[in-house]
Amino acid sequence: MTKLPEIVTMEPDAAHKISEIIKPLNMKKRCLIVTDKNIKKIAGDSVFESLTNYDASISIQNSTEKKDVEKFSETMKNYDFAIAVGGGKIIDITKYACYLSKKPWISFPTVFSHDGIVSSRVSLTHNNSKISIKANGPVAVIADYNIIKKAPTRWLSSGVADLLSNITAVEDWRLADKAGKEELNQLCAGLSLTAAESVIKDKIRIMEKNENGLKTMLWALIFSGMSMNIYGTSRPASGSEHNFSHALEKLGSNGLHGEQCGLGSIISSYLQKQDWKKMKNSLRSFNCPVNSKEIGIPAEKLVQALTLAPKIRDRYTVLNKYKIDEKFAQEVLEATEII
Ligand SMILES: [Zn+2]
Known part of the structure; x- marks a missing residue:
């Protein structure tokens, strides 16, 4: 079965408009924003502040080690959906944690660095080697033009x-x-x-x-x-x-x-x-x-x-x-x- 994202958009200032953009998805309240330390300042905080209609929290992640993501998926069970704010690594972590916890996720790429930001495939590390696993694609792909434009x-x-x-x-x-x-x-x-x-x-x-x-x-x-x-x-x-x-x-x-x-x-x-x-x-x-x-x-x-x-x-x-x-x-x- 192939699922397609319901929303795809890139617009200036999308980070501040995210509540409005995701409204048609009718998501439940508890949202976990997954990001890393640097991107939190560039985009994660803005996304968090704009999610006024939701009960949102931020989680800082950095390991694509399979067992770490499995552990993180336990946390994910306490939320209704996730927003991955970052590059390929953050998106892979969120994608797999949401797959294991059976939760929908939104892709909010801050760089257009590879096609994994929208695909259902996950690339993780396991026993010192890269593995590729099939998971679920995002329900929405939202990019902020101002952020993407500023990326190196x-x-x-x-x-x-x-x-x-x-x-x-x-x-x-x-x-x-x-x-x-x-x-x-x-x-x-x-x-x-x-x-x-x-x-x-x-x-x-x-x-x-x-x-x-x-x-x-x-x-x-x-x-x-x-x-x-x-x-x-x-x-x-x-x-x-x-x-x-x-x-x-x-x-x-x-x-x-x-x-x-x-x-x-x-x-x-x-x-x-x-x-x-x-x-x-x-x-x-x-x-x-x-x-x-x-x-x-x-x-x-x-x-x-x-x-x-x-x-x-x-x-x-x-x-x-x-x-x-x-x-x-x-x-x-x-x-x-x-x-
Ligand atoms: Zn590739």
């Missing part, structure tokens, strides 16, 4: 890179279909590609942080999230480039999710025999890092990650077509001028 451009660029990576993810899906491994769903593949293509077309307005440009960005993230929610797994927006990013995380990198996926998309494009230079130029035009130096990850770690990428999960991608040892990984990264 690096987060926005990372969100764009996560969307551009849909192009290689869908190509991997086509290859899987061709190899008889996983049938392509045209609608979900189309939604995913539309998300990527629309941000490319709206590049100038997005980079200027124009209100309509950022609306395109929000809807593109929603289309990307929806493609995964409708299909039921992350397949439409997560292929070999995401394997590469997950491999980097496993090796202990601290690049942003989208930045790593963007770099992965250059590699995947190259291996898929697509126009990898076009992918690289698109990323560059959004100020995304396109090589080892710019992303701040040493060449050896990138080589190691590419070697590890095929073993990350059981999903047929272009990586299955090659025998990727250290020598081959080195050659690919050099050919794409990443190292």
Whole structure:
């Protein structure tokens, strides 16, 4: 079953108007605002102050460790709904705690850094590795234009890179279909590609942080999230480039999710025999890092990650077509001028 958000909006000063915006949802009274220490000052307090019609409290969270979120879900049982005010981490914590406690949640992203802010998938840590779990999507997605506009451009660029990576993810899906491994769903593949293509077309307005440009960005993230929610797994927006990013995380990198996926998309494009230079130029035009130096990850770690990428999960991608040892990984990264 796929649930869609009932409300999607981005408007100036949404943080102060939240009571009014969520009125049609007919939520019960007890609301928990989940945020972190820094975002509390930027947005959490404003959301709290504007929830005059509700019995609201604030909870500061910072751990995406599965067992910590499970513990937090016990607290969540005392509330009727939650509002996640923050970036990907806070949204993942809220999403999973609400899934376990069977409560609805509202997504209030303060950055547009990746498509997890609207999807039903949760990324947590368990036994020192990243895990992805299916949960429920938000009942509403509300963004405050004034807050999103002020967020550092690096987060926005990372969100764009996560969307551009849909192009290689869908190509991997086509290859899987061709190899008889996983049938392509045209609608979900189309939604995913539309998300990527629309941000490319709206590049100038997005980079200027124009209100309509950022609306395109929000809807593109929603289309990307929806493609995964409708299909039921992350397949439409997560292929070999995401394997590469997950491999980097496993090796202990601290690049942003989208930045790593963007770099992965250059590699995947190259291996898929697509126009990898076009992918690289698109990323560059959004100020995304396109090589080892710019992303701040040493060449050896990138080589190691590419070697590890095929073993990350059981999903047929272009990586299955090659025998990727250290020598081959080195050659690919050099050919794409990443190292
Ligand atoms: Zn992603």
